[in-house]
Amino acid sequence: MANFLDKHKTKVVLFNQQYRNKKRLRTQKVDIPENLFTKCPFCQEILLTEAVEENDFVCPHCGKYFQLRARKRLEMLTDEDSFQELFQNLSSANPLDFPDYEDKINKIRKETGETEAFIAGKATIGGEKVALGVLDSYFLMGSMGSVVGEKVTRLIEVSIDERLPLVIVSASGGARMQEGIFSLMQMAKTAALLARHHEAGLFYLSVLTHPTTGGVSASFAMLGDVIIAEKDALIGFAGKRVISQTIKEDLPDGFQTAGFLLEKGMLDMVVDRKDLKPTIAKLLHFHAGGEAHV
């Protein structure tokens, strides 16, 4: 390893300058690396980027999961070249005229290359057609404002109109604060369409990834016919900080982890990242029709 590092001394120095002084948090985001090396935010091990990518963005050293960009998630879950994106023409306005909101949106759009925090479309997974949406936690914490709510709603409508199963992969801190009451109303709007979806007898699979909290968990994310969570995901309604500050309660170990929710009966299963696609495909297959009671 030492020889190897010597050869790439310049890159390592640059890398260290870029990452060394950053605060190391459980939820720290790791840029999808364009560099040769990437550092695990959990165990601090310097890793070959290629090795991280080949391991589905799971640290080969400590086994912890890096957060994924929505595009990467789509690539990992869908059959090759099957994804057709929808509703890219929707973008955020500033409904409350909230100070600095537009600047914030413009900045994050440039940084991420995405128009908003939710990517919606149609695809096949294991050969089964689906209406599929993925939240991007790198876009303002995957928070739900009018655009995210509208895209989720339209995706549910596509699912109803074309009688496709619906799969939504959540990764969100909850409400988009800068859109205030309009953000709150997206919880209602998505739930309204899910009531119709339910009535239509269609399958909805909700996949919870790190993190799924607040207004997203308290609306469409917890309304799946089947709810599966990716290993290590943080899932809850209120944030840990809010709970410990307002209620002055000590939080038990593993509180709000996928394992905690599974134990409390809130999830159907917790799945390793590598097993996510085959599990989704299997569930879609089970719901794809065939012989059934009349």
Next chain:
Amino acid sequence: MSETGNAWAKVQLARHPKRPTAKTALKALAPDFLELKGDRFYANDDAIIGGIGTVGGIVMTIIAEEKGTTLEEKIQNHFGMPHPEGYRKVMRLVRQAEKFHRPVLFLIDTPGAYPGVEAEARGQAEAIASSLRLLFSVKTPLIAAVLSEGGSGGALAIGIADYLLMFENATYSILSPEGFAAILYKDASLAKDVAQNMKLTAQDLYGYGIIDEIISEPGGGWHLDNAGPLRKLEESVIREARKLMLLDSQTLLDKRQAKFRRHGIYHEENS
């Protein structure tokens, strides 16, 4: 009072220690109110009172968030912050109302759903989400009124209605101003400054088409005349319930879903 130059003043009026709570409204609207307790799964949550009563000759299911008035009661009611069993009681009583074709009246007054270890363990998010979806599928008229504080998902979970009223000095928002300031600026003490930008007053929300009617209060707030605003609320509830009771159940449901389907402001480029 000016239209929106007074958001923080309204936040304070909505939380005024002398402001009546839902109990007062219940007594005035339905003197024969009979409480029905429990979610049939786990517990009874006193943060939400549910039951049956007659409002202007119409037998209704009434569900109200109650903060409590004495210290003992406030503690018992968790200051009006419901646990999952509260929302599960709501769902039970709403299904019951549908079965017996009773309109439902929701009275909203909560800082938010209870944020705590037990609430999370029993599925606060699931309870709120399920309540939202249920209220979009029950075929009986739903009327809701925000009496004082409409805090976040805890208010929305009983705020899906065919007709939504709000008291003049009530607030309805994504989060309390304190929580909002803590999240956006890491400083809860900026609550007073952010309140204005949150657009949480009844006047703001009427302008946005989120609410259907404002119940006016005396100049200094509801606590200066308990009965007056409640008489206006009663009139409106009876009037709207009568209208809604004439709609066939599918029309009622379609209109309710369509009403919430419209909420949201965004740009759409031609594609």
